[in-house]
Amino acid sequence: MEFIKTTEQDSKYNHLEKMSVSELLTNINKEDQTVPLAVSKVISQIENLVTEIVSRMKNGGRLFYIGAGTSGRLGIVDASECPPTFGVPHELVVGLIAGGDTAIRKAVEFAEDDTQQGWKDLQEHKISENDTVIGIAASGTTPYVISALKQCNTHNILTGCITCNHNSPLSKVSQHPIEVIVGAEFVTGSSRMKAGTAQKLVLNMISTAVMIQLGKVKGNKMVDMQLSNHKLVERGVKMIMAELQVSVEVAKDLLNKYKNVRKAISSYDKKNK
Known part of the structure; x- marks a missing residue:
């Protein structure tokens, strides 16, 4: 069966350039409101992955996010917030992006198409069987991410993914796929919009739930936060x-x-x- 990317389907809206600013903002917001509903449908998948992550982290494991472009940047944002919010070491949650740190600010051409570099990037962190790797790709087709997860599977490393297409190549190589189907974007193919929002919500849920399960919150307070300002x-x-x-x-x-x-x-x- 042919793999169809809903993230690439035509927008429900046309002639965007003829819309007023008010119409543009209203319609973007209308689409954005569908994202949490899409996320709510996959809570059981998120729960299964979080449970596995917590179990491994209690045995000294770490959590890695790996992605390209917007997806990679979102992983890095979530990882970088864990130390100040929960007082954990910077090495506990790590975000990796195709093209390296340069790609955080500026796109690195064809970095996402490299089928070797993802695993190399993970190896630099001495990845082990206690660790978990979550591949992030809205399309579910990013070679950098897919090849890294394939290698993780062969080395008995827990894998998960966050994607916005059903039954994607990435989902097929993930032990715990999370598929948030948000549908066509307001601007056709612009997956930094609804797809990116969905990924951000899921990342928030994963890291926050994991840290609470690890005892990093008391009551509802961030009692281990870094006092950095x-x-x-x-x-x-x-x-x-x-x-x-x-x-x-x-x-x-x-x-x-x-x-x-x-x-x-x-x-x-x-x-x-």
């Missing part, structure tokens, strides 16, 4: 005040002493028992 320090002080029912002065002193919200709270609890 004044806003986050202020947030940390408020967390300590609320949790311990202490004054702002005491909370500040605790945070200055322990440099971490969780440590400040647990140390105060122990001292005052």
Whole structure:
């Protein structure tokens, strides 16, 4: 059966250049509202993958995202947010993009078509059986990503994918495929739009659920966050005040002493028992 990319199908809208700004924005927003509904249909697939990731991470495993273009950049964004948000090492969640770091800002021609480099990029991080690799490709046809996952499978490394086409070549080489079918884009083929939004939502869900399962959140607070700016320090002080029912002065002193919200709270609890 021929593989049909819904991400490449003609937009439901035509003569975009004749639309007013208001019409353009309204119609883009109308399409965007369909994305969370598409994601809701694949929660069970996301759940299965998250469960497997958590199990491996508890045994010292890491999580890798690998993609090209927009998909690669979205993986890098999600990975780069984990250390400041959850206080984990930078090596725990890693984003890789076809063409290397240069491609984060500027497209590297034909990098996504390289069938060798994806596995080489993973090997640079000494990828192992405890790790998980999630391939991200809206089309589900990116050679850089597909070939990397094939190699992972042969080396007994857990694989998953996030794609926006059904039964794609990428899904077929993924042990845990997540297929968010968002349909045709507002601008035909512009998968940075709905497809990109869907990928971002799923990445948020995966990393956040994994980190919560690993104990990186207390109640609903980011108690392990890095205190890297004044806003986050202020947030940390408020967390300590609320949790311990202490004054702002005491909370500040605790945070200055322990440099971490969780440590400040647990140390105060122990001292005052």
